[in-house]
Amino acid sequence: MTTLFDPIKAGDLQLANRIAMAPLTRNRSPNATPTEMSTTYYSQRATAGLLISEGTAITQQGQGYADVPGLYGPEQLAAWRKVTDAVHAEGGKIVAQVWHVGRVSHNSLQPGAGKPVAPSAIRAKTRTYLIGADGNGSFVETSEPRALETSELSGIVEDYRRAAKAAVEEAGFDGVEIHAANGYLLDQFLLSGTNHRTDAYGGSIENRARFLLEVVDAITSEIGGGRTGIRLSPVTPANDASDPDPQPLFNHVVGKLAPYGLAFVHVIEGATGGPRDFQQGNQPFDYAAFKAAYRDAGGTGAWIVNNGYDRKLAEEVVAEGRADLVAFGKPFIANPDLVRRFKENSELNTPDNTTFYGGGAKGYIDYPALT
Numbered sequence: 001m002t003t004l005f006d007p008i009k010a011g012d013l014q015l016a017n018r019i020a021m022a023p024l025t026r027n028r029s030p031n032a033t034p035t036e037m038s039t040t041y042y043s044q045r046a047t048a049g050l051l052i053s054e055g056t057a058i059t060q061q062g063q064g065y066a067d068v069p070g071l072y073g074p075e076q077l078a079a080w081r082k083v084t085d086a087v088h089a090e091g092g093k094i095v096a097q098v099w100h101v102g103r104v105s106h107n108s109l110q111p112g113a114g115k116p117v118a119p120s121a122i123r124a125k126t127r128t129y130l131i132g133a134d135g136n137g138s139f140v141e142t143s144e145p146r147a148l149e150t151s152e153l154s155g156i157v158e159d160y161r162r163a164a165k166a167a168v169e170e171a172g173f174d175g176v177e178i179h180a181a182n183g184y185l186l187d188q189f190l191l192s193g194t195n196h197r198t199d200a201y202g203g204s205i206e207n208r209a210r211f212l213l214e215v216v217d218a219i220t221s222e223i224g225g226g227r228t229g230i231r232l233s234p235v236t237p238a239n240d241a242s243d244p245d246p247q248p249l250f251n252h253v254v255g256k257l258a259p260y261g262l263a264f265v266h267v268i269e270g271a272t273g274g275p276r277d278f279q280q281g282n283q284p285f286d287y288a289a290f291k292a293a294y295r296d297a298g299g300t301g302a303w304i305v306n307n308g309y310d311r312k313l314a315e316e317v318v319a320e321g322r323a324d325l326v327a328f329g330k331p332f333i334a335n336p337d338l339v340r341r342f343k344e345n346s347e348l349n350t351p352d353n354t355t356f357y358g359g360g361a362k363g364y365i366d367y368p369a370l371t
């Protein structure tokens with residue numbers, strides 16, 4: 001029977017166990033540049049089978065929150081290299097989550113203080129996080145976006161390609177996770193609630209999946225499918241994401257992903273950080289059918305599940321073959337040695353949600369490991 005502590009090969013990635021650290025935004029990268037504390041934070045957690053970095057902007061246009069890191073400047077890449085070197089020195093594996101927020105942004109973060117971009121000019125009913133001149137952070141309403149011209153899309157595809165290449169070749173990541181979840185740009189194109197386009201990128205399911213698949217094609221042709229994963233969130237309402245009929249949409253998406261030889265598909269079940277049984281539309285999402293649609297189409301990537309898992313539930317889904325890995329977010333914030341604690345069935349530290357976003361060492365690198 002497979003356990004959480006058995007190794008697994010996910011594409012080209014040889015992973016020591018089935019416990020992944022989910023991508024966690026921490027807003028501690030001033031000027032989009034990770035710090036020495038980032039190096040400490042990730043290396044403390046390197047016993048995870050796979051570390052997935054916090055969302056990392058592919059360009060300034062793709063940045064939606066203050067003090068999130070980027071992959072678009074030499075100083076950012078050099079800082080990430082220190083992180084990946086430290087993780088590798090501990091025997092860990094780490095991929096970069098490549099991220100474009102689309103409409104979930106604010107004019108003050110955008111090039112030339114312009115409008116955030118989106119498939120359609122529909123403002124997200126959500127908030128973003130800014131840090132004022134006084135250094136204090138606050139959540140503010142997102143700005144009104146503009147609809148991308150069809151002619152702009154190939155340029156953003158190239159931004160993803162360039163970021164993925166830089167992540168692996170310059171920053172030393174073992175691969176990338178394409179952030180196609182949580183109501184950000186790629187998810188905005190997928191969903192009928194956010195994509196009202198009338199060109200070849202809007203309307204039908206095939207058209208709404210087109211942009212995502214162009215990005216997947218570009219990144220896998222650049223770094224290889226075996227170093228590429230993707231994160232999807234079929235029913236999340238995060239960042240005002242909505243589609244009343246997600247099953248055919250996401251079954252289509254994973255069917256089209258199957259031929260790319262991806263390292264993994266990472267699925268947020270339910271509402272991100274919320275109820276696992278959340279649903280969009282009038283019927284529950286069938287996650288088994290979703291996984292079957294990927295495997296039946298020839299998809300061989302590891303299946304990673306996330307959202308609200310504890311040790312017991314994680315052991316069950318891996319033992320029953322419903323998932324290959326389980327990703328943990330908040331438990332890893334508070335427990336750098338989560339793998340050991342699970343293995344020894346030790347008590348877990350409790351996360352302090354007042355230090356999740358922004359700030360310094362407190363709540364970032366000061367959680368105790370078992371002695």
Ligand SMILES: C=C(C(=O)O)c1ccccc1
Pocket residue numbers: 025055065181182238272
């Ligand atoms: C990258 C994020 C996501 O995927 O939800 C995020 C961004 C800001 C705060 C929390 C999470």
